[in-house]
Amino acid sequence: MDETGAVGAAPAVRVTVGAAEPTGREVLAAAQEAAATARIAAVGSTGVTELEPLVLATADGRTALHANATPVAARAIATELADGGLPTDGALAVVEHDPGTTELPIPAETPLAIGRRQVLAGAGWTAPASVADHRTVTADGETTRERAGALRGRGRGDASVDRPVREDWETAREAAGEPVVVVNGNEADPAAEMDHTLLASVPLTVLDGALAVARAVGADDVIVYLAEDDGLARKRVTAARDALAADRDAAADVEIVAGPADYRAGEPTMALEAMEGADRIEARRRPPGPATYGLYGRPTVVHTPRTVAQVHGALAGPRELDPDAADPGTRLVTVGGDVTAPATVELPTDASLSRALDAVSFEGMRFACVGGQFGGLTRDLDVLASAPALRGADLGTNGVLEVFGTDACAVATAGHRAAFARGENCGRCVPCREGSVQLTDLLREVYDGTYADGKLRELTRVMRESSLCAFGRDAARTVATAMDEFEAEFLAHANGHCPTGACEEVDG
Numbered sequence: 001m002d003e004t005g006a007v008g009a010a011p012a013v014r015v016t017v018g019a020a021e022p023t024g025r026e027v028l029a030a031a032q033e034a035a036a037t038a039r040i041a042a043v044g045s046t047g048v049t050e051l052e053p054l055v056l057a058t059a060d061g062r063t064a065l066h067a068n069a070t071p072v073a074a075r076a077i078a079t080e081l082a083d084g085g086l087p088t089d090g091a092l093a094v095v096e097h098d099p100g101t102t103e104l105p106i107p108a109e110t111p112l113a114i115g116r117r118q119v120l121a122g123a124g125w126t127a128p129a130s131v132a133d134h135r136t137v138t139a140d141g142e143t144t145r146e147r148a149g150a151l152r153g154r155g156r157g158d159a160s161v162d163r164p165v166r167e168d169w170e171t172a173r174e175a176a177g178e179p180v181v182v183v184n185g186n187e188a189d190p191a192a193e194m195d196h197t198l199l200a201s202v203p204l205t206v207l208d209g210a211l212a213v214a215r216a217v218g219a220d221d222v223i224v225y226l227a228e229d230d231g232l233a234r235k236r237v238t239a240a241r242d243a244l245a246a247d248r249d250a251a252a253d254v255e256i257v258a259g260p261a262d263y264r265a266g267e268p269t270m271a272l273e274a275m276e277g278a279d280r281i282e283a284r285r286r287p288p289g290p291a292t293y294g295l296y297g298r299p300t301v302v303h304t305p306r307t308v309a310q311v312h313g314a315l316a317g318p319r320e321l322d323p324d325a326a327d328p329g330t331r332l333v334t335v336g337g338d339v340t341a342p343a344t345v346e347l348p349t350d351a352s353l354s355r356a357l358d359a360v361s362f363e364g365m366r367f368a369c370v371g372g373q374f375g376g377l378t379r380d381l382d383v384l385a386s387a388p389a390l391r392g393a394d395l396g397t398n399g400v401l402e403v404f405g406t407d408a409c410a411v412a413t414a415g416h417r418a419a420f421a422r423g424e425n426c427g428r429c430v431p432c433r434e435g436s437v438q439l440t441d442l443l444r445e446v447y448d449g450t451y452a453d454g455k456l457r458e459l460t461r462v463m464r465e466s467s468l469c470a471f472g473r474d475a476a477r478t479v480a481t482a483m484d485e486f487e488a489e490f491l492a493h494a495n496g497h498c499p500t501g502a503c504e505e506v507d508g
């Protein structure tokens with residue numbers, strides 16, 4: 001990875017190398033071959049993969065953005081720029097901006113303009129491992145606790161999920177032992193690109209945020225935990241870590257470790273088990289939570305990259321967090337499913353979740369699953385993107401919005417998610433282990449003509465109330481919300497008919 005900064009360089013060509021690999025690398029190589037006099041920089045994905053590889057040509061405070069660039073196009077763009085012109089032919093947009101801006105110039109009326117890019121501000125613009133491009137935060141622990149403590153943890157891999165982070169920070173500070181900060185970036189759900197986008201595009205934002213948390217809790221070390229198959233994130237986080245260490249005395253060690261690319265290994269306590277090298281990864285009983293007794297028994301604050309990036313944003317941003325906000329900061333959402341290409345966007349928490357749909361192309365939506373693998377099914381996305389609002393609507397808060405097209409079947413979707421829970425749970429507690437088997441069996445019986453709605457509802461209630469960890473508590477949500485929204489469809493299946501024709505075993 002190129003550690004030389006891109007900010008302020010002109011003429012400059014930036015190429016997104018991330019989501020569209022290896023194409024992005026080929027486009028980058030073509031630009032490098034063509035122009036010796038322009039700065040050519042690899043930058044991370046913007047999150048909007050439909051536009052990538054994206055080539056950004058900059059001169060004199062103007063940037064031309066070229067979407068879906070080929071090596072041939074990149075060569076022409078770099079050549080024209082090196083010859084003193086700004087290549088605007090065929091550009092998606094041309095944006096005027098401050099020549100020294102550290103933020104991606106946003107063209108209006110494009111998917112890049114959806115929401116408010118704060119933690120993603122540098123994604124697609126700054127060189128990921130360049131400290132010179134990065135807005136460093138150096139706030140002390142007390143300032144960090146004051147300015148960022150009201151943030152709620154983001155994502156299923158965060159031990160403070162949906163709660164103010166200050167609660168676990170205080171617990172870790174007061175607990176016996178030496179505190180440690182874990183950045184849990186092992187999100188193996190392929191539909192969830194939020195953490196990967198941060199780690200691969202703005203790793204210094206993640207690391208700087210994590211170091212601020214370390215100061216807030218008095219920790220001397222930070223461990224970044226990644227899925228073993230996430231090579232791009234590991235490479236860029238490692239380069240960013242090394243660049244940060246060379247630039248300044250960060251006062252805390254940063255270690256990078258890999259764990260199994262399994263969905264369950266992203267659950268906070270199973271992440272700790274994986275990091276300790278346990279043969280069999282199971283969730284831990286709580287209390288005590290990780291903030292009291294975590295990694296090797298140490299007080300451990302476990303946050304996702306999304307959460308620590310918000311900490312960075314709270315410290316680097318011009319504004320204080322709104323103390324009256326139900327969910328201060330912004331939320332990252334990956335929109336995927338039946339779309340042309342997924343997009344990861346950043347929404348203010350007082351914006352409607354439906355806004356995220358404008359970042360992707362799709363042909364029609366029958367329903368959506370909100371919250372990831374065990375999200376809630378809904379036809380109504382007019383709900384705020386805040387954790388309290390999403391929970392209030394019985395939707396998940398893991399930042400994934402999957403679009404299901406007009407021929408999708410809600411009963412089949414619920415069945416697939418129940419089967420996933422049955423196959424992937426860790427087996428430690430009965431409500432989840434046996435409940436997911438029964439859930440799958442009862443859904444199978446719908447296809448055989450029996451819709452035991454009372455049994456299904458009772459089972460989802462027991463799983464939600466009695467499971468040991470969030471895996472089991474959330475696993476019943478897809479089924480429960482499918483029954484709420486699509487009762488008639490369950491009855492139709494029991495009568496031998498799938499209304500969308502998706503289930504051949506019913507109609508065939």
Ligand code: SF4
Nearest residue numbers: 426428429432469472
């Ligand atoms: S809820 Fe599921 S994943 Fe969690 S401890 Fe119980 S069996 Fe394991």
